[in-house]
Amino acid sequence: MLECKIISDQAYREMEEVLGKENISREPALLDSYAWQPAINLNTEAWIPRPAAVVLPKTSEEVQHIVRTCNKHGIKFKAHSTGWAAWGGPGEEGVVQIDLRRMNRIIEIDEKNMFAVIEPYVCCSQLQAEAMKHGLNCHIIGAGPNTSQLASVTSAWGYGWTGLYTGFGGRNPLGVEWVLPDGELLHIGTPGSGAGWFCGDGPGPSLRGIMRGWGGTTGGLGVFTKCAVKLYSWPDGPREPRFTGVLSDIIPEFELPKTHKVFFIFSPSYDAFTNVAYAIGDSEIGYIHCKGSVGALFGLLAPRAMRILLDTQGLRSIMKTFQFMTLFAIAAQSEGEAQYQEKVIKDIVGENDSIMIDTSHLPFHANFWWGLHRSIYPAMAFRPGGAFITSMGSSEMYACCVKQAKIGERIKEKYIANGTFIDDMADCTWGGIYEGTSNWGHLEEIAMFDRRQPQTEKNRIEFLFATTHATIKETLGFGLSSMEHKMYKWLGPMMNDYHLWQSKVKQAFDPNNASDGSHYIPPFDELQKDMEDYVPPVMEDVFEGFSEK
Amino acid sequence: MIMANSLLENRTDMTDALSEIVYRCQLCGACQVSCQAYRDDIDLSDVLLEMRSHCVEGGYVQAEHLDIIESMKREDNTMNMLKSDRGNWAEGLDIPDINKQKVDVLFHAGCRYSYDEDLRDTLRFSISLLLQNGIKVGIAGRDESCCGGRAYEIGYQGEMKNYSEDMASRVKASGAKILVTPCSDCYYTFKYLYPKNGRKLGVEVLHITEYIDSLIKEGAIRPGKKVPMRVTYHDPCHLGRRGEIYKEWHGDDKLMRPVKYKQSGKYGIFDPPRDILKSIPGVDLVEMERIREYSWCCGSGGGVYEYDPDFARWTANDRLAEAMATGAEALVTACPWCERLFKDAAAESNSDIQIYDVCDLLAQSLGVL
Numbered sequence: 001m002l003e004c005k006i007i008s009d010q011a012y013r014e015m016e017e018v019l020g021k022e023n024i025s026r027e028p029a030l031l032d033s034y035a036w037q038p039a040i041n042l043n044t045e046a047w048i049p050r051p052a053a054v055v056l057p058k059t060s061e062e063v064q065h066i067v068r069t070c071n072k073h074g075i076k077f078k079a080h081s082t083g084w085a086a087w088g089g090p091g092e093e094g095v096v097q098i099d100l101r102r103m104n105r106i107i108e109i110d111e112k113n114m115f116a117v118i119e120p121y122v123c124c125s126q127l128q129a130e131a132m133k134h135g136l137n138c139h140i141i142g143a144g145p146n147t148s149q150l151a152s153v154t155s156a157w158g159y160g161w162t163g164l165y166t167g168f169g170g171r172n173p174l175g176v177e178w179v180l181p182d183g184e185l186l187h188i189g190t191p192g193s194g195a196g197w198f199c200g201d202g203p204g205p206s207l208r209g210i211m212r213g214w215g216g217t218t219g220g221l222g223v224f225t226k227c228a229v230k231l232y233s234w235p236d237g238p239r240e241p242r243f244t245g246v247l248s249d250i251i252p253e254f255e256l257p258k259t260h261k262v263f264f265i266f267s268p269s270y271d272a273f274t275n276v277a278y279a280i281g282d283s284e285i286g287y288i289h290c291k292g293s294v295g296a297l298f299g300l301l302a303p304r305a306m307r308i309l310l311d312t313q314g315l316r317s318i319m320k321t322f323q324f325m326t327l328f329a330i331a332a333q334s335e336g337e338a339q340y341q342e343k344v345i346k347d348i349v350g351e352n353d354s355i356m357i358d359t360s361h362l363p364f365h366a367n368f369w370w371g372l373h374r375s376i377y378p379a380m381a382f383r384p385g386g387a388f389i390t391s392m393g394s395s396e397m398y399a400c401c402v403k404q405a406k407i408g409e410r411i412k413e414k415y416i417a418n419g420t421f422i423d424d425m426a427d428c429t430w431g432g433i434y435e436g437t438s439n440w441g442h443l444e445e446i447a448m449f450d451r452r453q454p455q456t457e458k459n460r461i462e463f464l465f466a467t468t469h470a471t472i473k474e475t476l477g478f479g480l481s482s483m484e485h486k487m488y489k490w491l492g493p494m495m496n497d498y499h500l501w502q503s504k505v506k507q508a509f510d511p512n513n514a515s516d517g518s519h520y521i522p523p524f525d526e527l528q529k530d531m532e533d534y535v536p537p538v539m540e541d542v543f544e545g546f547s548e549k
Numbered sequence: 550m551i552m553a554n555s556l557l558e559n560r561t562d563m564t565d566a567l568s569e570i571v572y573r574c575q576l577c578g579a580c581q582v583s584c585q586a587y588r589d590d591i592d593l594s595d596v597l598l599e600m601r602s603h604c605v606e607g608g609y610v611q612a613e614h615l616d617i618i619e620s621m622k623r624e625d626n627t628m629n630m631l632k633s634d635r636g637n638w639a640e641g642l643d644i645p646d647i648n649k650q651k652v653d654v655l656f657h658a659g660c661r662y663s664y665d666e667d668l669r670d671t672l673r674f675s676i677s678l679l680l681q682n683g684i685k686v687g688i689a690g691r692d693e694s695c696c697g698g699r700a701y702e703i704g705y706q707g708e709m710k711n712y713s714e715d716m717a718s719r720v721k722a723s724g725a726k727i728l729v730t731p732c733s734d735c736y737y738t739f740k741y742l743y744p745k746n747g748r749k750l751g752v753e754v755l756h757i758t759e760y761i762d763s764l765i766k767e768g769a770i771r772p773g774k775k776v777p778m779r780v781t782y783h784d785p786c787h788l789g790r791r792g793e794i795y796k797e798w799h800g801d802d803k804l805m806r807p808v809k810y811k812q813s814g815k816y817g818i819f820d821p822p823r824d825i826l827k828s829i830p831g832v833d834l835v836e837m838e839r840i841r842e843y844s845w846c847c848g849s850g851g852g853v854y855e856y857d858p859d860f861a862r863w864t865a866n867d868r869l870a871e872a873m874a875t876g877a878e879a880l881v882t883a884c885p886w887c888e889r890l891f892k893d894a895a896a897e898s899n900s901d902i903q904i905y906d907v908c909d910l911l912a913q914s915l916g917v918l
Contacts, residue, residue, distance in 0.1 A: 002560040029567045032555035047560075146583075245815060246842060247586040303589070304805055382587045386804060450804065 001028070004050040005094040011073040015055055018065045023056040023102070030054065034097050037086035038387055040482050042518065044457040048089045051078075051097035058102045060177060060185060060225040067223065068183035070096055071514045078516040079223040081120035081148035086482075087156070087218040091518020098223060106130055107226065110198070114231045115174055117197050120150045120224065125374065127229070132241065137234040137373075139166035142430065144379035154178075154224040156216040157480070159431060159442060160375045164280075164289040165331075166232045167435050168395075170212055174200045174228035178211065181222045181510035189228075197228035210505050214395070215478070220520025221509060235259065235287075235333045237373075247376050248301055252366045259338040262369050263345065264292060265326040267354040273324040274402045279348040281398070281438025285330065285341040288372055290432035291405070291443060292325030295424030299448065300377055303384035310423050323427045329372060378430060378446075385422045385450040389460055391467035393444025394477025398433050401443040404479070405429040407470050408445030411463065420459035421447040444480050469539035485521055490536035503527040550580075553596050556603065568609035571600045573860060576702055576851030577786040582814040582842045589811055590803035594791065601704030601851075613855040614703045621708065625694035626660040635663050636690030638672055644680065645687035651724035652687035654679065654760075655752070657716075659732030660695050661885035667892065668885050674912040675731050675757050682769050686729070689719055698738030703852040706746075709738075713748040720750050731757040731908070733884035736818075737787035744795040756788055758883050758907055762821035765828050772914035775831035780910070781877035782823055782834060783868060783891070784844035785884030790814030814842035822883045822907045829914045835875045837868075845871065847887035854890060865894035869902060879903040881910060 006026045016024050025031070031050045038046040052075065057063045063079075070077045079098035080088030090097060104121035111134040116127060125145030127138050141147060141158030152158045154176060158169035166172070175189040175197035188211060190196050192204025200208055211217075236259040243250040267273040273291070280289055298306035298319075309315050328345060332338035342358075349356040359365045371377055381388040392404040412426045428448070433441035447463065449456045464481040471479045472494050483491070488499035499521060507513075507523035521527060552570070555561045574597055581593040604610070617627045624632040638658065645652055656679070662672045679686045697712025716739075720728060728750060730736050739754045764770045784790075791814070798810035819841045826834045839845045848854070848864025869891065872880040880902055882888055891904045 001562050025566075027564065027566045029552045029555050029561040029564070030570065032561055033551045036551040036554060050560075244841065246582060246813065249815065304807060307805075379587055383589055384804075386588070386590060 002050070004028070004031075005052050007052045007075055007096060008073065011069055011075060012053060014069050015053070015066055018062055019055055019057060023058075024053060026053045031097075034083070034089055034099070037089050038451065040085035040087060040389070042086065042091065042482055042484050044461060046451065048086050049091065049093045049095065051090050052094045054097045054099055056099050056102050060179060063098065063179045063223050063225050064183050064185055066096065066098055067179055067181070067514070071182055071512050074512070076514055076516045079120075079219050081151045082123055082146060084143050084147045087519035091516055095516045100223075103225065108197075109134055109136075109231070111136065113198050114233075115198060115228045116231055117175075117226060117228045118150055119226055120148055122149055123147060124149045124152070128374070131231050132234055132237065133239050135234050135237075135239065136231040137162065137166065137237070138229060138231055139163065139168065139172050140375035141169055142375060142378035144376060145374050146379075149229055150224060150227050153229050154212055154216065154227055155218055157214070159434070161288050161290055161372045161432075162375075163432060163434050164436060165287045167230070170214060170216065171435065172230045173208070173212070174198055174230060175204075176200065176211060176224060176228070177226035179223040179225055181515035182512065200228075210509070213502070217517075218519040219515075220517035221506060221515055233333075235331045237331060241370065243370065248367065248371060248380070250367055250370060252370065256366050256369060258335055259332040260330065260369060261338065261342065262288075262327070262329045262359045262365065262372065264357040264359065265328055265345075265349055265354050266322050266356075267324040267326070267352060270324055270402055270406060272352045272354055273326060274399055275352045276326055276348055276354060277398050277433050277441070278438040279352070280328065280345070281433050281436065283344050283348065284436050285344050286328055286436075287331035288327060288329035288432070290327045291429055292327040293424075293427050293429060294319045294322050294325065295427035296377075296381070296430065296446070299384045299422070299424045299428065300380040306384070306424070310425065316425065320425055320427070323425070327372065329369070381428075381446055381448055384424075385448045387451045388446055388448040389464065389482070391445045391447065391464055391479060391481045392471065392476070393431060393442050393480040394471065395434070395440055395442045396477045398438045398441045400476060401431060401441050403474070404471070404476050405443040405445065407474065407476070408467060411466050411470060412445060412447055415447065415459060415463045418455065418459065419453065420456050420463065421449050424448065465537055466539060469537070485518075485527065486530045486534040487536070488521070488527070489531040489534050499527065500524065550584075550591070550593055550596055553600050563604060563607045563609055565609065568604045571597075571604055572611055572614075572703075572856050573853060574851055575786075575846045575848060575853045575864065577846035578791040578814060579843070579846070581812065582790050585811055585813055589806060589808060592812060594812065598702065598706075601702065602706050603704075605704035610704075611856050614852055617703065617852070617855060618700060618705055618708060621695055621697075621700055621712075626664065627695055627699045628660050628664050630664045632694075633691055635693055636688070638663055638669050639676070639688060639690060642673060642677060642680075644676060645685070647687040647689050647719065647723035647725075648692060650687065652685050653725060654684055654686040654727045654729055655720055655723045655725035656686050656688050657696070657728060657730040657732075657735055658688065658693060659730055659735040659885065660699075661889060662732055663693065665885060665889060668888060668906070670912075671906045671908050672731060674917055675761075675908045677917075678761065678770065678908075678911075678915075679729070682764060687723060687725075692719070696735045696738040698734055698742050699852065701738070701742055709742065709746065713743050713746065716743075717748060717750055720752055726752055727760075728752045728754045729757055729760050730754075731883075731885070733785040733788035733792070734886060737791050740792060741795045744797065756792070756818055756821070756883065758822040758825060759818060761908070761911065762824050765825060770915070772829045772911060774914045774916050776829050776910055776913045777831040778879055778910070779833040779835060779877050780826065780879045780881045780905070781837050781872045781875045782826060782840075782907075783837070783847065783872070783880055783882040783887060784817075784819060784841055785882055785887045786844065786846050786850055788883055789817040789819055789844055790842040792817035817842065822881075825907050825911055826881060829910055832910060835877055837871045837875055839871065847882070847884075847890050849886045849890040854886065861890060862894045862897065865890045866898055869895055869898070869900055873900070873902055877902070879905050881905045881907055883907050
């Protein structure tokens with residue numbers, strides 16, 4: 001049996017008194033149920049450190065009590081909501097896991113002002129279902145509809161299929177209720193001045209940059225207990241869409257609106273693909289823009305068939321021909337507007353030597369339409385090999401994103417060849433343009449693997465180093481590769497030594513270092529010490545020969 | 550699932566607290582439906598069954614479950630009733646006895662239906678309907694015994710072997726080509742647990758709703774009398790998402806297992822009970838929010854009815870609230886375990902909602918009840 005730290009009897013009792021005995025545990029097997037986190041780990045272990053206890057608060061006051069008790073006893077805490085991936089759990093032993101699943105209410109939907117006030121365990125599909133009843137929609141990150149809406153907007157980086165229309169994680173929080181690392185309750189934005197929840201920047205304290213910045217603190221700077229999130233128009237969409245079946249096999253029980261369409265656009269090159277994206281952004285049309293991927297299409301929907309298909313060189317070449325694919329959807333308020341948008345996209349496609357397929361009349365249309373709007377496909381990346389990682393993917397102007405895709409593809413080819421990753425023709429690049437404009441977007445390089453293969457453990461970390469090295473060498477921006485914080489020494493200078501400022505924020509807001517910052521940053525003094533002896537890796541240029549500058 | 554993995558990797562040991570968690574699972578299969586959407590290589594329900602078995606092997610047994618096992622050993626039923634009373638439900642119906650004559654259809658009543666007198670009319674109507682339609686159906690009467698599925702589900706996997714052998718010889722001796730049961734738990738045992746454990750019965754297994762639905766669609770049964778009632782249908786877990794036939798697959802790498810071998814839940818028995826209800830004049834079927842493979846459990850599954858009745862009732866009350874939210878006057882189901890728990894929960898909470906089996910409403914329409 002694995003021996004791990006558990007919290008002291010005294011601290012346990014103090015929490016139990018407030019939470020009740022049903023809502024706290026230090027049973028080893030139960031604690032282990034929080035420790036199996038095989039995605040987005042900082043190392044090659046599928047198990048993260050076992051929590052020292054798990055607590056299930058019901059109210060913000062209970063969260064405050066837990067946090068204060070931890071501060072009092074010198075214990076670290078880490079909160080998660082739906083708990084997707086390793087960053088929801090402890091990064092070291094001795095940490096109390098705060099499981100927010102009992103805080104699961106949609107408190108308010110303000111239809112007129114287009115926002116909802118939610119608790120942490122409200123998942124994206126839950127909010128979307130309720131928002132749609134009001135003719136509204138929410139952003140759902142790629143991790144899927146089962147993830148926490150609050151966590152994705154307050155604490156993490158995230159982008160979903162409808163990001164062209166609904167932004168991305170960090171763009172969507174409004175007023176926020178925040179239990180600071182020392183237990184103080186802070187309302188930021190309008191709730192801070194008692195003016196409702198409609199704005200994240202005041203009147204009232206505006207600390208959005210400290211609260212989450214670009215990438216979020218992934219639970220490393222206190223606990224978010226309520227927040228308001230932006231809702232968006234759901235133009236002419238069904239108010240209560242009902243389906244039979246599960247995920248990719250769903251059948252709708254309603255007629256799809258004529259104002260909603262999904263198109264596959266195939267371009268002859270990355271240049272043409274990029275130009276299509278820019279033109280879509282410039283034209284301010286569409287509800288969904290995302291890079292399509294033949295590798296992902298087969299890999300996620302028919303993983304076994306893909307392995308067979310790719311064994312045939314001829315088929316492989318044909319499939320590769322279609323890799324410069326755009327998924328584009330319109331959702332218009334009226335048939336006239338839909339016709340206008342369709343005419344514009346046809347012109348864009350024609351001007352860029354591309355071809356377009358309108359899926360409206362194809363058998364899978366309704367199924368696919370919902371899969372995109374519900375954001376169900378990215379999480380299916382577990383199917384081919386049981387695990388996946390992501391890399392590259394900084395939010396930049398779209399031409400830079402495409403450059404990342406090209407380099408990421410080149411690097412991944414090597415790791416497919418050596419058996420680390422499942423063969424997807426190195427074509428599993430995902431992302432699109434943000435917020436109705438091509439000024440920026442992202443394209444991340446997803447790699448799927450089978451954890452049971454011995455070579456994957458070492459090699460996938462090497463892949464993350466290689467992609468990070470590429471982002472530094474080619475000045476591509478801060479990517480999505482999961483890295484230990486000491487590597488900020490390597491990455492930080494590219495980003496104006498942001499890590500030093502971030503660690504000073506951590507130190508100021510968390511004087512007892514009680515909020516587990518393993519997936520965020522340690523306090524300044526600790527970071528300096530960790531980085532002292534760290535020598536950045538010397539990387540081979542696996543993308544050598546990549547000529548584009 | 551993760552706790553099982555933890556045990557498997559010797560990170561933790563079985564404890565009383567862990568076994569209590571394991572035994573509070575209703576084995577409803579909802580987690581399998583959700584999780585398998587994203588994974589093809591794991592069978593959560595099988596893992597949960599193995600966890601039960603691991604508990605029993607380690608001596609982590611529950612007194613309430615021991616009662617069931619002792620009752621099975623002593624009286625061949627799960628309900629602490631006399632074996633000699635098992636066939637009492639059929640008194641006066643003149644049903645062929647398979648011990649005396651060959652039949653085309655063997656009707657297996659199951660433990661709950663055999664002994665629960667509140668549900669007896671449903672059972673008597675169901676088999677009478679088959680007899681009236683000229684079907685050569687027979688029963689084993691007092692010689693019928695438990696299918697053994699409950700023992701398997703509460704961790705005593707080995708106990709099912711004797712019952713499955715017994716069942717197989719009864720089926721063979723009866724000469725039946727079809728085995729019909731009105732019990733969802735027995736249905737699941739015959740369709741999934743038996744073949745998974747290498748026991749082939751060699752007959753077509755049908756739930757009573759499947760059989761009656763086919764007779765209605767053939768025109769043999771014609772519901773005529775109006776039953777003016779707004780109803781909602783509750784999918785029993787073991788008939789619905791867990792009612793899929795066992796799909797045997799041989800291979801080394803489960804990642805490569807074709808999807809058709811996966812117990813996805815979507816091929817369970819969902820439509821026949823609904824189609825029967827739709828065939829009854831006057832019945833207005835309204836659906837709840839969580840239906841078919843997404844259905845909410847009644848609360849009685851996996852031995853929780855016996856082990857933790859409070860939790861079972863809490864689960865049932867949650868479902869009753871969902872049913873009442875549809876505006877239905879009645880919740881209709883197709884499993885005696887669901888029906889029993891719903892009736893008890895509704896009575897305790899003074900709920901106005903009526904609880905029926907699908908066959909009860911059909912009986913009303915045919916002027917029998």
